[in-house]
Amino acid sequence: MNSSKFVHGYGKVSDHLEDQPSFPRAPNRKPLVAFISVLAILFLTLSVGVTLGALIHHNSNSAPRSTPSTANSGIAASIRTVCNVTRFPASCYSSISSLTTPLQNPNDPESILKLSLRVSHDELSKLSSSLRILASTSNSSALPDCKDQIDDALSRLNDSLSAMDVSPGDKALTDVKINDIQTWISAAMTDQETCLDGLEETESAALREMKGKMQRSREYTSNSLAIVANIRILLQRFNMSLH
Numbered sequence: 001m002n003s004s005k006f007v008h009g010y011g012k013v014s015d016h017l018e019d020q021p022s023f024p025r026a027p028n029r030k031p032l033v034a035f036i037s038v039l040a041i042l043f044l045t046l047s048v049g050v051t052l053g054a055l056i057h058h059n060s061n062s063a064p065r066s067t068p069s070t071a072n073s074g075i076a077a078s079i080r081t082v083c084n085v086t087r088f089p090a091s092c093y094s095s096i097s098s099l100t101t102p103l104q105n106p107n108d109p110e111s112i113l114k115l116s117l118r119v120s121h122d123e124l125s126k127l128s129s130s131l132r133i134l135a136s137t138s139n140s141s142a143l144p145d146c147k148d149q150i151d152d153a154l155s156r157l158n159d160s161l162s163a164m165d166v167s168p169g170d171k172a173l174t175d176v177k178i179n180d181i182q183t184w185i186s187a188a189m190t191d192q193e194t195c196l197d198g199l200e201e202t203e204s205a206a207l208r209e210m211k212g213k214m215q216r217s218r219e220y221t222s223n224s225l226a227i228v229a230n231i232r233i234l235l236q237r238f239n240m241s242l243h
Contacts (some may be wrong), residue, residue, distance in 0.1 A: 001135070003040040013044075013242055019178055031076060036109050038137060051222050052229075055082065072105055074106060074107075075097075075106040076097060076106055078106050078112065078238075079092075079093055079096050079097055079112055080093055080236055081234070081237060081238075082109050082112045082113070082116075082171065082227055083096070083223070083227075085226050085227060085230040085233070085234065086222065086223040086227065087222055087223070088217075088219040088222060088223055090151055090218075091216065091219045091220065091221040091223065092220075092227075093114065094121060095220060096112060096115045096121045099115055099118070099119070101118070107238055108238065108240065109156060109227070109231060109234035109235055109237075109238060110164070110172050110173055110231070110235075112227070113164070113224070113227045113228055113231060114161070114164050116220070116223055116224045116227055117157060117160050117161050117185075117224050119159065119220050119223075119224075120157055120185075120188075120217070120221045120223070120224045121154065121157040121158065121161065123216055123217040123220050124130075124150060124153055124188075124192075124217050124221070125154065125215075125219050126149055126217075127214060128150045128151055128154060129145060130210075130213055131146055131147040131198055132151060133209070134210075135147055138200060140197045140199075141202070142199050142201070142202040142211075143199075145195075145198050146195035146196075147195075148175065148211070149175050149192070149194050149195040149198075150191065150192065150195055152187075152188075152191045153187070153188035153189075153192055153221070154188075154189035156187045156188040156191070157183040157184070157185070157188055157194055157224075158219075159180075159183045160180075160181045160185060160224075163177050163180060164177075166183070173231065173242060174242070175242070178228060178231060180226065180230075181223040181228050183230060184226050185221060185224050185225040186225060188221050189218070189225060191220065192214060192217060192218050192221065193212070193218075195210075196210070196211065196214055196240040199211075
């Protein structure tokens with residue numbers, strides 16, 4: 001039997017042996033491989049989609065808490081709430097919000113009061129330096145007296161800041177401290193008014209210049225006084241109590 005007849009005959013025989021277990025037809029694995037490949041691709045695509053979805057969901061939930069603009073707007077709102085109890089809310093807000101010193105707790109009126117006192121102290125320090133220069137170049141006796149008053153006002157504000165500078169865990173403000181700070185700031189206000197009155201009585205040539213310089217310091221000190229006078233009400237607005 002030649003090879004061509006053998007192949008041809010095998011082809012004929014195989015057509016009649018479909019049901020014989022001893023000669024099973026070789027399975028076609030290509031559709032199975034293709035099906036498994038499709039499943040693998042679908043599974044990989046689904047896994048990537050789920051992972052990306054989880055990441056997007058996580059970022060969307062965490063973004064409002066970490067966005068700087070959101071945090072800044074919250075701090076601004078807190079400062080405005082506190083400054084609204086003052087006679088000069090615009091200067092109160094602008095002076096405090098311009099500080100680079102971060103608030104220890106933006107939602108605590110005590111932290112904002114401390115910054116207000118710092119603003120008042122810094123402005124009075126500038127005023128004291130200006131008075132020292134003017135006193136050295138002027139014959140007016142009112143200028144040295146005025147400088148003494150401003151230095152006394154600085155001392156009062158230093159006492160107020162020291163009273164609020166406490167160790168972690170200690171009480172920043174108590175009823176006694178509030179009364180003391182209010183008394184000291186009131187005295188600082190009186191010192192500035194006494195300084196200005198002395199310049200007006202002598203009709204000093206430095207009066208106009210000093211009036212302009214003292215305007216801001218008087219506003220800042222007045223703001224601090226208003227905040228400490230209303231600190232209990234402010235704490236209630238922030239859902240807080242006196243420490």
